[in-house]
Amino acid sequence: MGRPDVQIVWFKRDLRVHDHASLTAAVSTGSPVLPLYVLEPSLIAHPHTSPRHIELALDGITDLRESLAALGAPLVVRVGEVVDVLEGLFEQVAIDTVHSHEEFGTVATWERDHAVATWCRTRGVRYREHRQSGAMRGLTSRDAWSQQRMRLFNQPLHRRPAAIRPTEVAPGPIPELRDLGLTAETMDYRQQGGENRGREVMRSWLKERVSGYERHLSSPVSGWEGCSRLSVHLTLGTVSAREVHARVQARKGEPASPKFSLKAFEERIAWRDHFAQKLEDAPHIERSALHPAFDALRPAKPNPEALDAFTQGRTGYPMVDAVLRSLAATGWTTFRMRSMVTSFASYDLWLPWQETGRVLARWFTDYDPGIHWPQIQMQSGITGMNALRIYDPVKQQIDHDPTGEFVRKWVPELRDVPDSLLATPWLVATGERHGYPDPIVDHAAAVSQAKRRIGAVRAQIRGDGSTKALLERHGSRRPPPARRRR
Ligand SMILES: Cc1cc2nc3c(=O)[nH]c(=O)nc-3n(C[C@H](O)[C@H](O)[C@H](O)COP(=O)(O)OP(=O)(O)OC[C@H]3O[C@@H](n4cnc5c(N)ncnc54)[C@H](O)[C@@H]3O)c2cc1C
Incomplete structure (x- = not known):
């Protein structure tokens, strides 16, 4: 094996190609890039996870595989614990860096990320976590929090890469729910996941539906269309909160834009990070x-x-x-x-x-x-x-x-x-x-x-x-x- 140069982009709750800091950083090295998603049995079995969450993730990775394939490197999908999957890939390719986004999740995902960092250290692989949220690690004071958050949100968006240099690693099949030991829940309706769908929801929200938002925030009837319905996409990162924010700013600048509704919405996008910061600062909650x-x-x-x-x-x-x-x-x-x-x-x-x-x-x-x-x-x-x-x-x-x-x-x-x-x-x-x-x-x-x-x-x-x-x-x-x- 030659000099380590492979850049792994480990996708988690960032299932998109637009405004993707890890992907941008990996592609900018000019080295081969291995986009990876791991379906982790321990998280699938977590008491807070249900089959509907996994279905949404499967929507997301199916869509992402196509988008990445069009750029030259389809998404590699594996089932297993991340450290074991990385160890398997380490035998196959010369890994230089694992890129991922800084996740503000549960104790289980925090411990998993910690295990990945430790694995990287022992294998001499670099581990780079990139920010996608306004929440911050190691925050010592809330005093200038909003200003610090805005510094990230005001940076230019990352452009979707024009092309990605692939590795030889086989993408592998995308499993179905039953392959993961799960049974689909009976639902009347489930929102569709995936970046393409997320971008369409963002477009329709800001172009067609946002006006009057404040009147629909509470009603379970009119809120169905009258709220953005971006939450599944923000949660799985099939849209970027920074891009949503940037598009809100652009919309505000249009003539006769619904400024009050846009402001109410923009505040809620900030609340996401405000609450994530609480969990980051007090993970025991x-x-x-x-x-x-x-x-x-x-x-x-x-x-x-x-x-x-x-x-x-x-x-x-x-x-x-x-x-x-x-x-x-x-x-x-x-x-x-x-x-x-x-x-x-x-x-x-x-x-x-x-x-x-x-x-x-x-x-x-x-x-x-x-x-x-x-x-x-x-x-x-x-x-x-x-x-x-x-x-x-x-x-x-x-x-x-x-x-x-x-x-x-x-x-x-x-x-x-x-x-x-x-x-x-x-x-x-x-x-x-x-x-x-x-x-x-x-x-x-x-x-x-x-x-x-x-x-x-x-x-x-x-x-x-x-x-x-x-x-x-x-x-x-x-x-x-x-x-x-x-
Ligand atoms: C007990 C409880 C649990 C909740 N759990 C979740 C959860 O697991 N996931 C989740 O996305 N939202 C949660 N919310 C917040 C809120 O109800 C949802 O974000 C919102 O209903 C999602 O629909 P929407 O995307 O159309 O929201 P919109 O009203 O269009 O808001 C846009 C986005 O702003 C953020 N947001 C909106 N309201 C809040 C809020 N009060 N606090 C923090 N961020 C907010 C969300 O990311 C949301 O997608 C919870 C609220 C309560 C009271």
Whole structure:
């Protein structure tokens, strides 16, 4: 074997050829490039992973293989643990560098990346992690965070390479779900993955759909088209957040652009990184509370009856059940509806947030640990630094599904219930509810008990400086928004 020159580009949550820092760096060396994706059994078996996530990844790698093949080097796909796959490739080609993106994921992906770095060191291979997120490793202060983030976002986008010098390594087959020991879930609809699809969603969003975004942010009905639906693409990196940001700036500069909607959207793209930074700075929050005083608040083991009602969408609150059933069947809902079901699980059902987070992570096609775990903690009242956000499911239904279109679709048992009672079907005779259950808890009573329990922990930590320290470490430096009604 000659002098090591092969550049491996190890694709993870960056399944694209546009604005790809690792690919740009590898191609710029002029050496042969080996684009690699590894389907890792340990991550496939992870409790937060579901078959729908793997299907989306398979969409992404199928699309990426074609795009890379057109540039000269098709994606090499392997099934195995990454270090074992790298060791196998090391026997075949002279590896100079492994490039990957800096991932802000779970403890499992962090440990995996660490193992790759160690393997590279022992094999004398260089390991370069390239930034694609506004979150940062080793951040010491949040003070200039936004400015530091903008420095990355304002750099020019990486152009798709014109051509890639390939290696002799065979691309290998792209497995199907069943080859990985998985069975496809029964879903009514699943968003399609892949860079081409992602770019089309980005185009249609900014050209045709973004106007009026702020009006659709909460509704599970109008949010379906009225939100960007870019989350699966941002999560798998089939679009680059930097490119989204750049296109938003360009759109803002067009005559008569919907500036307010674009600004609201741009803020949310920044929130992604703000939350990912929290997970990076406190990786334990995937498992334990940001503020340790809240760790023992809820029982470690869920009440099986309550968990069952939650996972089956049979809590007796129509809006909660409709959202839960729609999530199981489609993998997506709006921010407010995600907040409402988390609030219901954490306050009304008093379920351990880790369990709710796991159920929702498996349902969300856009599961992104950097957003998910900080949000789950925030909506469960255990950060020690955020105001309690408790949602009233009856009010949410009246506000966001006033005609009952959404609830009737997902809770067809309530088809005969008149509009005026659809949010409170327990007031209707049992026979007219076609088996739909009574509420599993009394919302007002459950919430008042939850507030008492949380208030007791808050009283213990009041004035001990812990909240101030958490705000200093993780808090946004922007002034808080005006208080809204829940
Ligand atoms: C309990 C809970 C868990 C969540 N888990 C996830 C998750 O696993 N993956 C995920 O992508 N989003 C998550 N969200 C945030 C939000 O609900 C989704 O990003 C959004 O609904 C996705 O749809 P969209 O792409 O059409 O969003 P848009 O409203 O069009 O927003 C554009 C993008 O901005 C980012 N974004 C939007 N809202 C937020 C927010 N509140 N915090 C951080 N980033 C945001 C997302 O990347 C989103 O794709 C969670 C919210 C809650 C309350």
